[in-house]
Amino acid sequence: MIWETLRLALQAILRNALRSFLTVLGVVIGVGAVIAMVTIGNGTTAKVESEISALGTNLLFLRPGQGFGPTRSDAPDFTSRDVAAIQEQIGGLLAVAPVVSAAATAIYGNENWNTTVTGTTNAFLVARDWTLTEGRSFLEGELRSGKAVCLIGQTVRQELFGRADPLGARIRLKNVSCEVIGLLEAKGQSSFGQDQDDTVIMPIRAVQRRLIGDTDIPSIYLSAQDGVDTAKVKRDVTLLMRERRHISAREDDDFQVRDMAEIVQTMTATTTVLTGLLGAVAAVSLLVGGIGIMNIMLVSVTERTREIGIRLAIGAQERQVLLQFLVEAVVLSLFGGLIGIALGLGLAGLASGLLGVPFVLEPGIVALAFAFSAAVGVGFGFFPARRAARLDPIEALRHE
Amino acid sequence: MAGAAPQPSPLIELRQVTRTYGRGSAEVRALDGVDLAIAAGEFVAIMGPSGSGKSTAMNILGCLDTPSRGAYLFKGVEVGSLTRDQRALLRRHFIGFVFQGFNLLARTSALENVELPLIYRGAPLGERRALALEALAKVGLQGRELHQPSELSGGQQQRVAIARAIVTRPDVVLADEPTGNLDTARSREIMELLAELNRRDGITIVMVTHEQEMAAYAGRIVRFLDGRIESDGPEKEAAQ
Ligand SMILES: Nc1ncnc2c1ncn2[C@@H]1O[C@H](COP(=O)(O)OP(=O)(O)OP(=O)(O)O)[C@@H](O)[C@H]1O
Ligand SMILES: [Mg+2]
Numbered sequence: 313m314i315w316e317t318l319r320l321a322l323q324a325i326l327r328n329a330l331r332s333f334l335t336v337l338g339v340v341i342g343v344g345a346v347i348a349m350v351t352i353g354n355g356t357t358a359k360v361e362s363e364i365s366a367l368g369t370n371l372l373f374l375r376p377g378q379g380f381g382p383t384r385s386d387a388p389d390f391t392s393r394d395v396a397a398i399q400e401q402i403g404g405l406l407a408v409a410p411v412v413s414a415a416a417t418a419i420y421g422n423e424n425w426n427t428t429v430t431g432t433t434n435a436f437l438v439a440r441d442w443t444l445t446e447g448r449s450f451l452e453g454e455l456r457s458g459k460a461v462c463l464i465g466q467t468v469r470q471e472l473f474g475r476a477d478p479l480g481a482r483i484r485l486k487n488v489s490c491e492v493i494g495l496l497e498a499k500g501q502s503s504f505g506q507d508q509d510d511t512v513i514m515p516i517r518a519v520q521r522r523l524i525g526d527t528d529i530p531s532i533y534l535s536a537q538d539g540v541d542t543a544k545v546k547r548d549v550t551l552l553m554r555e556r557r558h559i560s561a562r563e564d565d566d567f568q569v570r571d572m573a574e575i576v577q578t579m580t581a582t583t584t585v586l587t588g589l590l591g592a593v594a595a596v597s598l599l600v601g602g603i604g605i606m607n608i609m610l611v612s613v614t615e616r617t618r619e620i621g622i623r624l625a626i627g628a629q630e631r632q633v634l635l636q637f638l639v640e641a642v643v644l645s646l647f648g649g650l651i652g653i654a655l656g657l658g659l660a661g662l663a664s665g666l667l668g669v670p671f672v673l674e675p676g677i678v679a680l681a682f683a684f685s686a687a688v689g690v691g692f693g694f695f696p697a698r699r700a701a702r703l704d705p706i707e708a709l710r711h712e
Numbered sequence: 713m714a715g716a717a718p719q720p721s722p723l724i725e726l727r728q729v730t731r732t733y734g735r736g737s738a739e740v741r742a743l744d745g746v747d748l749a750i751a752a753g754e755f756v757a758i759m760g761p762s763g764s765g766k767s768t769a770m771n772i773l774g775c776l777d778t779p780s781r782g783a784y785l786f787k788g789v790e791v792g793s794l795t796r797d798q799r800a801l802l803r804r805h806f807i808g809f810v811f812q813g814f815n816l817l818a819r820t821s822a823l824e825n826v827e828l829p830l831i832y833r834g835a836p837l838g839e840r841r842a843l844a845l846e847a848l849a850k851v852g853l854q855g856r857e858l859h860q861p862s863e864l865s866g867g868q869q870q871r872v873a874i875a876r877a878i879v880t881r882p883d884v885v886l887a888d889e890p891t892g893n894l895d896t897a898r899s900r901e902i903m904e905l906l907a908e909l910n911r912r913d914g915i916t917i918v919m920v921t922h923e924q925e926m927a928a929y930a931g932r933i934v935r936f937l938d939g940r941i942e943s944d945g946p947e948k949e950a951a952q
Contacts, residue, residue, distance in 0.1 A: 316831050327819065618815065619817055619818075621815075622815050622816075622817065622828075623828070623832075624800065625774070625776060625803065625809050625815075626803065626804065626809065626828060626829040626832065626876070627800050627801065627803040627804025627805070627829060627832050627833075628800060628804075628832050629797045629800045629801070629832075630796060630797055630800075631797075632832060705776050706771050706776050706777055709811065709815060
């Protein structure tokens, strides 16, 4: 019986193939939009995640204030004594790197280039898992005295030196003449869209004294040893900093310790909001699609009134007629769903090629879209089907 | 009949059946206190002028409709008290219909049209095919099984409809003006077929017709007038 019903439904749909297709266009667009957006969204998220975790999942950031992003707060920066305290008192750390940064124009010969100068220690390279392709990192003495030496990123090298060897050359940053002692390996673009290779790294004291003029430390990078629970490190650092910054038990932290997981969350939150919005658009078009299906099913019931009369006369029960039309509506909208899924995946594949994000197929969302289009069929097919089932056979047989 | 030995209850029995349409001053009495009993194996023709209630009576006999007042007993069961679905089951198992306008499913082969009632009985495909082919053979349509209604003549279409009506081996076939759309020669063929089904297979047949010649094939003629039975008797008497 169910096979008969399915066969009947397919027959009825194929008999009016073009009309059937136009009917399900709404469902096609709705499902297609959801599949495409979710797949592209997942790809973007996967890309961001992989880039951020490439930074090192053991990485923690310590910053004053509570906001996220580049906004400065009133909360005081850290000091070198804070860095020393963390190094001494927190266990399980691989590297603790104080970081200050300043924008500066780097000049070499006739070339100049606006870049960011980061003042830090060798621990920064450890924390960021950053190696040198040429030259060496800072010496203990250079760090202590704040000597004007620097490591440059690939972009800076390219802009200032072209093909020439930068090692040993002196570049000017503001009024500081600084010897290039090392060349950083290429890291490419960060997920925040910055060129990570567009950087100059100097000993922190050199940047503090010569470029900025104070000894504040606006952020500290911490890298936990492998196998160490970053959550515990975070708690320990928080306690230590609360104590050092004299925060009473009632007060909130005036600093933040963030790990990569949180940053990933913040980054992906945007994608989530966007996906949600597009989901709403898709829901509306599914609704419209459903109404389209309901409309065409009502037309179909009217057109086939006599057929329904015949079926009722020869002994079809109400639920059998109901089932027939319901199955037809469901098959119709499942068709729409399938076309939509194919369309959505196709679009996502195209977009992933264009945007350079991976194509992440999520079977769950495909299944959901499939189930959803079935639900649209049931929901919007029910009323026409019930109307068919409740026809009076005598009236229906007399129908022209 | 008073004092006679207990008769087997008739296949079909209308008791003071009234069927009204509309309400109040607009009320139409399509049937007005009709008593009618038809035994298994009879071939009954129903005649009467237009609007006399013949189709209304057929609809009630076919369990498509129920009396407004009075009782309809089919195989001793009071049909008026059954639900829509229960009446559908009665039709499915005991009643075959033949209509004036054939009422075959368009764009569906003769074979599939005949199989249709068996689908609702849940018969498996093989059995369906066999029974449908047998029924089509019985109405003389061998070789036309795969034709669609549009590829068949009116007479052939009505044969398909008759095959569909008898494929479930029903107790009764109800035919409302089965020859109404056919010429005389074709009408005779259909009547021969119905008479043969009645004679050979013992299928009870109730048929509405306007033509005396067609009614003559039946053993009994019931005449309606204004919703009442005007006369009821063997073919010869009624024909006068
Ligand atoms: N659905 C309906 N609503 C209102 N009145 C109806 C309905 N069906 C039948 N009638 C009325 O009931 C009466 C009997 O109709 P019926 O169809 O039974 O006549 P009939 O004997 O079959 O006529 P014909 O020979 O023309 O087919 C007529 O007066 C008709 O107008
Ligand atoms: Mg009539």
